[in-house]
Amino acid sequence: MAHYGAILDGAGGEVDVFEAITENFLAGGGRPRAVLDALAPRRPIVFHGVGLGIASSAPPEPAYLEAARRLFDRYDPPWVSDHLCFHRSGRHYTHDLLPIPTTHAVLDRVCERVRWVSKVFGRPFCLENISRYVAYRRTDMDEATFFAELVRRTGCGMLLDVNNLLVCAKNLGEDPHAFLERIPPGSVYQYHLANHTDRGTCAIDDHRGPVPPAVLELYRYAVxxxxxxxxxxxxxxxxxxxxxxxxxxxxVKAVERTARPSRAMHP
Ligand SMILES: [Fe+2]
Known part of the structure; x- marks a missing residue:
């Protein structure tokens, strides 16, 4: 919000697209909506949700889906996204993005819900890989295989957060390059880049500071x-x-230009 003025004054000319957090704009009216109204004719806006909890034991609430659909219809984003996570059990909401057990049963559940919400939203829908701090003892597949199957079975897109891969590498010893090898080329609609804080024994995904060289280097590999x-x-x-x-x-654009993929992967 600190930069609303600079963006509306036209200083945002160098920015190709803006991302808005879905839940911040569900209520009609207010300054945030007025700013979005002013920005929409100038630049594409994509919406990124934090409240769907698509893998929760209970399904997403129809009232939430309907409110999000109305928002999307108003601004016509080329795609919308949320996270591959759960955030509630019964009536208990954690207001956090919690990791899922990557089992066949959860995959079936998420596939069914992706088809449902994609239909309600009426536009491409993507899920993001989250930062994780704990792992399950028993799973049927790793997260990248889960994503690859999800993409194959539903046409779901991926919002690939490169920083989150490095946070999981530090916290859980995962291999970010092996993750990227398993994701189908052409399935990434969007990348997220950010910084994290290395606390020695763990990394905290706090989005504080510029994107560090390690994230940019992995981004280059991903592109x-x-x-x-x-x-x-x-x-x-x-x-x-x-x-x-x-x-x-x-x-970031300069790094992307040096990453020259062999062919265009995505429209
Ligand atoms: Fe992200």
Whole structure:
């Protein structure tokens, strides 16, 4: 919100696309909606949800889906996204993005719900890989295989968060390159890049500071393997002046240009 003025003054010329958190705009009216109304004719806006909890034991609430659909119909985003996670059990909401057990049963459940919400939203729907701090003892497949199957069975797109892969590498010893090898080329609609804080024994996904070299290097590898796609920098803590953010976006574009995939992967 600190940069609403700079964006509306036209300083956002270097930015190709804006991402808005779905839940922040579900209620009609207010300054955030007015800013979105002013921005929409100038730049594409994609919506990114944090409240769907698609793998929760209970299905998404129809009232939530309907409110989101009305929002999407108003701004016509080329795709919308949320996270592969759960966030509630029964009436208990955690307000957090919790990791799922990657089992065949959960895959069946998520596939069914992806088909449902994609139909309600009426546009391409993507799921993002989250940062994880714990792992399940018993699973049937790793997360990348789960995503690959989800894409194959439903046509769901992927929002690939490169920083989250490195957070999982630090916390759980996972191999981010092996993850990228399992994702089908052409399935990534969007990338997220961000920073994290290394606390020695664990990494915290706090989106504080510029995108570090390790994330940019893995991003280059991902673009080379999976193809270029819209890329959003997430910088949520200690937000710097607007010019710094624009410079960061330019840096990311420069990295993407050096990643030259062998063929176009995605429209
Ligand atoms: Fe993200």
């Amino acid at each position: 080379r393997r999976l193809g270029p796609a819209t890329t959003i920098v997430e910088w949520d803590e200690d937000v710097p002046p607007y010019e710094v953010l624009v410079a960061q976006a330019a840096r």
